[in-house]
Amino acid sequence: MNYLPLPPAGTTPPRVLTVAGSDSGGGAGIQADMRTIAMLGLHACVAVTAVTVQNSLGVQRFHEVPDDVVADQIDAVVTDIGIQAAKTGMLASSRIIEAVASTWRRLELTVPLVVDPVCASMHGDPLLAASALDSLRDQLFPWATLVTPNLDEVRLLVGIEVVDAESQRAAAKALHALGPRWALVKGGHLRSSQRSCDLLYDGADFYEFDSPRLLTGDDHGGGDTLAAAVACALAYGFSVPDAVGFGKRWVTECLRAAYPLGRGHGPVSPLFRLS
Numbered sequence: 001m002n003y004l005p006l007p008p009a010g011t012t013p014p015r016v017l018t019v020a021g022s023d024s025g026g027g028a029g030i031q032a033d034m035r036t037i038a039m040l041g042l043h044a045c046v047a048v049t050a051v052t053v054q055n056s057l058g059v060q061r062f063h064e065v066p067d068d069v070v071a072d073q074i075d076a077v078v079t080d081i082g083i084q085a086a087k088t089g090m091l092a093s094s095r096i097i098e099a100v101a102s103t104w105r106r107l108e109l110t111v112p113l114v115v116d117p118v119c120a121s122m123h124g125d126p127l128l129a130a131s132a133l134d135s136l137r138d139q140l141f142p143w144a145t146l147v148t149p150n151l152d153e154v155r156l157l158v159g160i161e162v163v164d165a166e167s168q169r170a171a172a173k174a175l176h177a178l179g180p181r182w183a184l185v186k187g188g189h190l191r192s193s194q195r196s197c198d199l200l201y202d203g204a205d206f207y208e209f210d211s212p213r214l215l216t217g218d219d220h221g222g223g224d225t226l227a228a229a230v231a232c233a234l235a236y237g238f239s240v241p242d243a244v245g246f247g248k249r250w251v252t253e254c255l256r257a258a259y260p261l262g263r264g265h266g267p268v269s270p271l272f273r274l275s
Helices: 029-039 067-080 095-106 128-145 151-158 165-177 222-235 241-256 270-274
Strands: 015-023 041-054 059-064 085-088 113-115 182-185 195-201 206-212
Touching: 015 029, 015 067, 015 222, 029 041, 029 222, 029 270, 041 095, 067 095, 085 165, 095 128, 113 128, 113 222, 128 151, 128 222, 151 165, 151 222, 165 195, 195 241, 206 241, 222 241, 241 270
Parallel strands: 015 041, 015 085, 085 113
Antiparallel strands: 041 059, 182 195, 195 206
16 A cells, blocks of 8 residues: 655654543554554654553443643643644543543644544443533534544434445434534444445545455454544645545555454554564
8 A cells, every 4th residue: 555655764744643542452542543653654642531441352441531631731732742633532521522622722723633433442341421422522523624433433423323325324414414524434343244335425425435344353443543544644634535545545454464462352453564
């Protein structure tokens, strides 16, 4: 695949901020984001929202970072280092979501923002309080350049069960109506299909991104990895459709390179780029 350009040694690369939770197992969350951002040659900045107690078998518990500390992390990075794009992952609570949105508004940020609306882990463990769904829809989505829910998150956010192409289009329209400039409905969880088709919508046109379904149980962190790769491409000035196409190719290769870890699900891996 074609990669993003690597800056010459000693040259400051584009910076991408990830606002997300920490995964103690290293498979998803901020750890997955930073792996992709680094492997694509960009500099990762972080605002940690929660510390999870997690391994390959699931999330046992998590501890929220105070919302003012989350906001201060964003402020510290943006006002000194500067960013060219950002993404969000696990935001845990209404207070954190509202802190992120208000910080975006106060700093008058106009960089691309990818919102990966993480509601639960791949094992089904809740990572967002149910009461926070309204905050996600009302406070953060209107600031998003792109939202990237999986099918379980689509059902929680807009109440649509995606089972085929028609319901996927309906879900994309419903998500876009919540305020983001673009909505991506990922098809990776539609296990009945032999293909993995992601559908992008901007309020007028649909764009399809299709790939073969890779049969692996080691797919932990796939959603984080996709969103991080898209944010990296946006930081380089790609259009949203081109950035999503790049992210789709990147996560497909990461799935091919996934490895077993522990007794559960291993992570998707960008380490293939080192070979």
